[in-house]
Amino acid sequence: MEKSGSEADFLKSQIVPTIWKQNPTTGEVDFDKILITSRVMGDEGNQEFANILISGKADEKSNSNYAKNYRLLQQLVDEYAAEQPLAFYNLISNILNRAILLPITADTQDTALTIFSTLNDRGLALSDADIFKAKIYNHLDQNGKKDFIERWQELDEEATNAGESIQKLFYYYMFYLRAKDNDRKTTTPGIRKYYAQNNFERLYSNNIMENLNTILNLWIVINNRNTVDNEKWSENTEIKQILDALTSYPNEFWKYPVVIYYLHYHQNATFEDEFLLFVKRLLAVLSARYIVTPTINAVKTGILNLNAEIINSPQPKFYFSRVDEKELSDKIKNAHRNTVRMILKIIAYQHQSDLLPEKWEIEHILPQKWQSSYFPTSSDSEVKELVEHIGNKIPFEKKLNIIASNGYFAKKKESYSKSKVEILLDLSKNHVDWGLDEIRERDIRVSDELVKLLNEWGLNQIDVQPKELLTFIPDERFSDYQSFIKMFKMEDSNEAREKFLNM
Structure with missing residues (x-):
């Protein structure tokens, strides 16, 4: 459209008054005054959009969606105009003369959000966090809005870097608020429905952004293995080991009591010691319950009770039924696949003072593929079962595991010796061979060690006579x-x- 010609000049004369302000008398166009404005929350994007309309150019260094979309459309339009100039003129003419632009106005924000969600059902739907952001923003005065946008954007970026999202932070916070209200119901409400109660009053608390940031600090420690300024507990390796083991618990119900405990007590002078005792007992109870009964229902009621009890005391009462230690011991040996990683972490951390490498795999010491002649007195079914026992599994760095491949123990020892996993180093040093008897013997040692440890952490400790589950x-x-x-x-x-x- 930059070149002259009767068609181009005519079409440009029609386009100009749709974008820029034009003097009604002289027809002179003021390209600094645009007719399209954006009021999206946050001034930075709005100004960039305005600059594109005024200058017709997008900053090449900008990574905003405005700039990226404009550059892409500009490229596509230029290519289309060069290849099919007549069709391009017809396209512009049809847009100007046949397309109908329908203005949509709404009397309230709720109406606007409903309209947007309805019209945008094939696009990217509004998330619950988008709704909450709009609600909080429109509840603030002008000064508060600017500060809120900056804090929200910072929180969003940091949450993403920690492998979380603002939406998840609101979800965790919902469990904290429910615990404060002594809500022990096992039915989890929808997050938007929960915050919408009483006209979204929970969103308008003065400390909501501070609390979301505090919750995020916990996940920065857990997910990124970083420390948090002025929070000594985040340097405590033993706490971080327990939390790392909890991340391998097979569902997310462990997260809610941990978030609640941290948010409620993290400023206490005795927090570090009390938090360690709490997460140890939590891991003991949850891991044992799941090993014995690998379903979410085994702990759901107990977790909701625990959430509320945490608010009452930093030494909360645990309402979980007693675990049969004999049954636990037997099931550890042939552990459910969902529990293996968690069990291996717990055992490994009793033999080293630092965290396991971030990327490690479950190593079968005796490989899953073996030669039948290697065990002439045992059936293939017996060997196959024992290969999957906990006594034959151990943490091993992913890179080294690839190198070790499926070789037998003697061939693997060289790779094992390069590991930073202490129990693997010990196993490599103390064994010259590995077979079915070694698996059975280690089954017993791992099982005995884990049951003893979980008991020390408070597995079957009785606070009060538990209510009927x-x-x-x-x-x-x-x-x-x-x-x-x-x-x-x-x-x-x-x-x-x-x-x-x-x-």
Whole structure:
């Protein structure tokens, strides 16, 4: 469109008044006064959008979506105009004369958000965090808005760097607020529905951004293995080892009591010592329960009770049923695949003072592929089962594991000797060969060590006589269950729940 010609000049004369202000008398165009403005939260992007309209150029160094999209469209338009100039003129003419621009106005922000979500159902949907951001922003005065945008953008960037998101931070914070309200219900509300209660009043707390930042500090320590200024506990390797083991717990329910405890007590003078005791006991209880019963329902009720108990005391009561130690010991030996990584971390950390390498794999000491002639007195099924026992598994750096491949023990020892995993180094030094008897012997040692350790950390410690743990009712059937006990005038009990589930 830069070149002259009757078609180009005519089309440009039609485009100009749609973008820039034009003197109604003289027709003179003021290219510094644009007719399109953006009021998106945050001034930086709005100004860049305005600069593009005024100058017709995007900053080559800018990585904003405005700049990237403008440069891409400019390239595509130039290529299309060069290849098909007549079709290009027709395209511009049709946009100017046949496209209909419908203005949409909304009387409230809620209406605007509803309209946007409806029209944008095929695009990138508004996240819950987007909604919360808009709600908080519009609740502030002009000075507060500028400060809020800066804090939000910083929080967003730091959360991303820590492998989290603002949306997740709001989710963790919801469990903290529920705990403060003594909400022990196992049904988890939708995050938007939860914060929308009482006209979003929870979002307007003066300390909400501070609390989200505090929660993020915890994940910076856990996920990035960094320390946090003025928080001595973040330098405590033993705490970080326990937290690292918890990250291998097979679901996310461990996160909520840890977040609640940290957010509620991190400023206490005795926090470091109390936090260590708490996370040890939490890991002991959760790991044992899952090893014995590998389902989320085994701990869900106990976790929701624990969340509320944390608010009451830095030495909270644990309402979990007792774990049978014999059953635990047996199941450790042939552990469920979801628990192996967690078990190996716990054991490994009893033999070294630093964290395991970030990238490591579960090494089968006796390889998964073996020669039958190597074990002439054992059936293939017996060997196959023992190969998957905990006694045959150990942490091993990913890079070294690739080098070691599937060779037998004598061939692997050279790679093992380069490891920084202490239990692997010890195993390599203390064994010249590795077979089925060694697996069985290590099964017993690992199992005995883990059971003893979990007991020391408070596995079956009794705070009070635990309340009866009620049989879990799936969320989608809970309203039917409530109608059931109301109809038959029954109390909520395991007997009533079993009758309902067996209908």
